[in-house]
Amino acid sequence: MKIIELKESVTVSNDRDADKLRQKMLKNGVCLVNIMSSPGAGKTTLLSKTVSDLKNDLTVAVIEADIASDVDAVKFEDLGVKSIQAHTDGMCHMDAGMTERALDEMGYSNTDLIFLENVGNLICPAEFDTGANLNVMITSVPEGDDKPLKYPLMFSTSDALVITKIDTLPYFTFDTEKCIERVRKLNPNIKIFPVSAKTGEGMNKWEEYLRQNLNK
Amino acid sequence: MKIIELKESVTVSNDRDADKLRQKMLKNGVCLVNIMSSPGAGKTTLLSKTVSDLKNDLTVAVIEADIASDVDAVKFEDLGVKSIQAHTDGMCHMDAGMTERALDEMGYSNTDLIFLENVGNLICPAEFDTGANLNVMITSVPEGDDKPLKYPLMFSTSDALVITKIDTLPYFTFDTEKCIERVRKLNPNIKIFPVSAKTGEGMNKWEEYLRQNLNK
Numbered sequence: 050m051k052i053i054e055l056k057e058s059v060t061v062s063n064d065r066d067a068d069k070l071r072q073k074m075l076k077n078g079v080c081l082v083n084i085m086s087s088p089g090a091g092k093t094t095l096l097s098k099t100v101s102d103l104k105n106d107l108t109v110a111v112i113e114a115d116i117a118s119d120v121d122a123v124k125f126e127d128l129g130v131k132s133i134q135a136h137t138d139g140m141c142h143m144d145a146g147m148t149e150r151a152l153d154e155m156g157y158s159n160t161d162l163i164f165l166e167n168v169g170n171l172i173c174p175a176e177f178d179t180g181a182n183l184n185v186m187i188t189s190v191p192e193g194d195d196k197p198l199k200y201p202l203m204f205s206t207s208d209a210l211v212i213t214k215i216d217t218l219p220y221f222t223f224d225t226e227k228c229i230e231r232v233r234k235l236n237p238n239i240k241i242f243p244v245s246a247k248t249g250e251g252m253n254k255w256e257e258y259l260r261q262n263l264n265k
Numbered sequence: 266m267k268i269i270e271l272k273e274s275v276t277v278s279n280d281r282d283a284d285k286l287r288q289k290m291l292k293n294g295v296c297l298v299n300i301m302s303s304p305g306a307g308k309t310t311l312l313s314k315t316v317s318d319l320k321n322d323l324t325v326a327v328i329e330a331d332i333a334s335d336v337d338a339v340k341f342e343d344l345g346v347k348s349i350q351a352h353t354d355g356m357c358h359m360d361a362g363m364t365e366r367a368l369d370e371m372g373y374s375n376t377d378l379i380f381l382e383n384v385g386n387l388i389c390p391a392e393f394d395t396g397a398n399l400n401v402m403i404t405s406v407p408e409g410d411d412k413p414l415k416y417p418l419m420f421s422t423s424d425a426l427v428i429t430k431i432d433t434l435p436y437f438t439f440d441t442e443k444c445i446e447r448v449r450k451l452n453p454n455i456k457i458f459p460v461s462a463k464t465g466e467g468m469n470k471w472e473e474y475l476r477q478n479l480n481k
Binding site: 089170199 | 303304305306331332333334336355357384385386387388389392404405407408409411412414415416417418430433436437
């Protein structure tokens with residue numbers, strides 16, 4: 050598994066670069082999915098389960114973006130899927146140029162689905178278009194149902210929301226209905242998937258959504 | 266309860282401003298404690314319990330920094346302590362200038378202890394000195410024990426770490442020893458307090474630490 054050191058792209062035209070990258074992925078039949086959440090919401094656990102479920106009939110790869118460490122990329126290598134670890138040089142988000150470099154280093158030909166696991170952060174990644182075809186955010190039960198009130202941009206700009214760790218609902222005061230109501234007020238068209246990667250509950254609908262959005 | 270709208274300070278000399286503010290707080294007998302964590306780690310719940318325990322014999326106040334909403338500041342007002350809601354205009358952290366403005370708007374005379382609840386973010390707040398006398402970070406059991414590997418700067422620059430939600434240890438694969446070992450490798454002198462604000466476990470030691478650091 051490769052580790053690359055990225056720096057923020059020098060270009061100021063991130064939106065244009067992102068659009069170009071999105072078109073390039075479409076042309077290559079790749080669906081690039083940008084996964085965003087706060088640290089510890091369960092991005093890697095959700096992706097490990099998703100990749101395990103899909104890898105038999107789809108070609109899947111994972112870009113792991115982190116400030117430091119390679120613990121997550123190693124997990125995907127162990128699952129037998131292509132992965133690359135991108136270090137962001139302290140940066141709190143990925144931009145389109147950084148994403149393109151990671152894609153080029155990893156290779157993406159004959160790949161159906163590539164997950165970009167963005168840096169754990171509910172704020173900055175919402176402000177930078179990575180060029181992904183789908184933007185997905187995760188919020189977890191232990192974080193509480195008030196996150197849409199405090200981090201509205203992330204909830205407004207995502208195509209889908211995965212509510213993770215629903216197996217722990219009995220141990221936290223998390224009102225799923227209230228959370229969904231708050232999210233829909235910001236983003237009426239967002240797709241919402243409550244799941245537990247641990248028990249498998251809800252994973253089918255989430256994976257079906259990904260299959261429907263493949264660029265084939 | 267007041268809400269103020271802040272913008273990033275125009276000054277480039279944040280470190281100098283932070284040192285000045287720190288001295289000013291010392292001179293006024295105020296201990297300013299900067300509380301940092303990822304979203305949903307339990308900053309507000311920890312502070313609510315801490316403030317309830319300390320407010321009988323100390324004068325305590327809370328600055329709530331968020332991108333949006335005032336849900337947290339209202340909670341402290343309900344507890345009968347002085348609080349102010351600072352909106353950061355989309356900014357992912359507080360700097361010294363923003364903190365000083367919030368302090369001036371709220372007032373801090375005859376106050377023993379002021380908590381600055383920073384924006385929920387494990388990355389950017391570690392890069393900006395707010396002028397606090399103590400920097401405290403929180404990591405919660407549901408986030409997992411690998412956070413020190415992924416967000417090393419925050420763990421390196423904090424004076425103390427509070428490990429929250431320890432009542433949920435039976436439901437997560439969180440190795441407390443391993444987490445502490447990883448933290449100590451980055452920051453050998455950091456004070457560590459495992460607590461549950463829900464059951465009260467460990468709160469005494471954390472509150473004793475705050476009392477020892479008062480500027481009186």
